[in-house]
Every structure is written in structure tokens, then in C-alpha cells.
Amino acid sequence: MMKKWMTATAAAAIVLGTISSSALAFDDLKGVPHADKIMELRDRGFVNGVDKIKFVPHEKLTAQQAIPLIVKSMQLSLAHMTFVKAPEATDYFTKIPNDAWYAEAFIIAHHNGVPIDKDVNPNAPVTREQFVQWLMHGLYATGEYAWPEIYLMVEDEKKVSDGYMGAIQHALIGGIAELDENGKFRPQEPITRAEAAVMVRNAVDYVEEMKQPIEEPPVDPIESGEVKTSTTAVNKDVQKVVLDMGEKPHPGWGVRIEGIDFIDDTAVIRYSVTYPDPAAMYPMVISYPKAETYLSSEYKNITYQLVSVTNRIPDPDAPVDSGESSGAAGTYEEGRAPEGDASEHAAK
Numbered sequence: 001m002m003k004k005w006m007t008a009t010a011a012a013a014i015v016l017g018t019i020s021s022s023a024l025a026f027d028d029l030k031g032v033p034h035a036d037k038i039m040e041l042r043d044r045g046f047v048n049g050v051d052k053i054k055f056v057p058h059e060k061l062t063a064q065q066a067i068p069l070i071v072k073s074m075q076l077s078l079a080h081m082t083f084v085k086a087p088e089a090t091d092y093f094t095k096i097p098n099d100a101w102y103a104e105a106f107i108i109a110h111h112n113g114v115p116i117d118k119d120v121n122p123n124a125p126v127t128r129e130q131f132v133q134w135l136m137h138g139l140y141a142t143g144e145y146a147w148p149e150i151y152l153m154v155e156d157e158k159k160v161s162d163g164y165m166g167a168i169q170h171a172l173i174g175g176i177a178e179l180d181e182n183g184k185f186r187p188q189e190p191i192t193r194a195e196a197a198v199m200v201r202n203a204v205d206y207v208e209e210m211k212q213p214i215e216e217p218p219v220d221p222i223e224s225g226e227v228k229t230s231t232t233a234v235n236k237d238v239q240k241v242v243l244d245m246g247e248k249p250h251p252g253w254g255v256r257i258e259g260i261d262f263i264d265d266t267a268v269i270r271y272s273v274t275y276p277d278p279a280a281m282y283p284m285v286i287s288y289p290k291a292e293t294y295l296s297s298e299y300k301n302i303t304y305q306l307v308s309v310t311n312r313i314p315d316p317d318a319p320v321d322s323g324e325s326s327g328a329a330g331t332y333e334e335g336r337a338p339e340g341d342a343s344e345h346a347a348k
Contacts, residue, residue, distance in 0.1 A: 026055040032194050037201035046073045057194030064122035068105035073200045074138040076112045094119050112141040129164045129187035136167035142207050155183040176202040220306050221273050239297050244290040251287040252276030258307050267299040272308040
């Protein structure tokens, strides 16, 4: 069925398709809002025109065009499902022929939670609220997303059918759909090919952005106890501040004072730490990485701010590398001290 679907798709040259020629641009997008997004979708193989140079952006989108577009752009499939027998369109829909080029897409959408009525007419124009309902359920099938608990005012919300406002709100909040200049959504109007393509492009952006890996903030070595801090009076006017990582089996560890900020009566020491490079080999020489600086004794309130971490935080149970050194212990820059005070950094 898949082969038949793809062949028919190419022959039909409608919205969904895999044939794309980035060398040519649609020549009927002049003045169409967000035309660049339509071209981006074309270049990624998500949309086609009715031919190589015509997209007919103002034409009404039909159900047989809408569902394949959503399935393709949201990359929905049946790969994670098992069937006793191969599913057919007539198992779920009364007006979708099994041999229709779009039948496979309707089956995939159905099994991924897209709420398509069993009596849907594939040739009927799709309203704006219906398309958003289908598109957002296709998006929901791609993963879990946290939606802010806010409600955006829609001037014509009374025209929205029961059960559709949730998807519309999510689409508006996520920047997938937008209201017109009068604050209206126009839910009952047929959606155009251009409007649908722009919403799909926004939905693709949303999914890709939300699925970017989130970097966990590094554990502050001072808070975890890996770096100890101490202050010692040098004389009645000067105090020494030390950041100390303790005894280490080789010089792969380092601590560095990057600078000092003075805010009212507080000294904020900005520091960074370096952990052993997993790809490096270090000489087995005991080292004592530390950094120190001098401050005026007037600063009784001293805080510390971690600004960077180099290399991974080592596993305390992992074996220690040995061999020739390919790196050196960290160097330390001078920080700022109050005018007239002695200030220096040292690495030991």
C-alpha cells in the first residue's frame, strides 16, 4: 500500500509529496504572507505545488490534502504499532477508498490520535478550526509538551465549535496559529493552502525547538564540597581568599579565579573549574589545585559565582588515567581588588 500511496502522491502533485526542486520557486506567492515559510516546506519535501511553479496559495485546502500534509510534516508512522492484519482505510472511514493515494495517511493519522470523523469527505474543504484540531493532535503525537495555563482572548470565540478551543489555544500560545488584525480566528472559514502551510511550518519549528536537549546546569563545586573556600587575615587591612580543590592524583584538575565584582559591601568572586580531559593522559604526580586572591578586610560578605566548567565532572569510582602528560595544570588570571589593596592570584 505504501508504494501505491507514494506513486499516486507524485502523480497527483498535490500538497504532500517527496518530489521537490529547490532550483525553482513558486511564481504565485508574491504578496502572500510568510511566503518564505511555504518555500522552506517545499525545500524540505513537505509540500508540493499543483505543478513545479504553481502553489495556488489561495485555493481551499481539502481533507485529502490536509491529512497527508500533517502526517508528513509531523513524521507520524505506524512503526511503533503491531497489527493482526494490515489496516485498510475502509476499516475506519466510510468515504476513503483503500486504493486512494491518501488512504495510507488517513490510517496513520487515525492510529496516532488525530480525531478524524469516520464519515469525513476527502474532497470537502477544511475549516480553520478543523485543520488546527487535526494539526495539533498530530503534534501531540510527537511527544509530551508543557503548555502554559493561560487563556488568550479570541474575539469570535463564540463561533468556535465545542471541543475545538483547546487545540486553538495551544496553537495560539505556541505561535503555530495567529489571530487576524481584529483579534479573530475565523474558525468556520475554509483554510487556504497558504494558511495551512504556514501553520505547518510553525508546528515543525515548535516541535524541533521543544525537542532540543536541555543542558543541565553544572553542580556548583563549592556547594558540592569539591572546592573548599577559606579566608585568612594577612593584616588589619588585607585578607586572603583561597579556593582549594584538595589533593589530586594528577594535574588534570584546576580552579581559576576569573574576576571579582564589588557590589556595595559584597565581593563576588567569579571562578571556573577544570576536570580531567577524558581523552588526555596525565603524569601521576600529586597536585594541589588552588587559586587565591587578596581583598580589603572591609569586605565581610564574600560570595562565589561559578562561571564555567571544563570537561565532565569525574566519576569518583572511575580509574585514573596514567601516562605521559598531554595537558598542564590550569593557569590563573588576576582578579580585581579595591583600589589601594594588594591583589594577586597564585596557582599551586
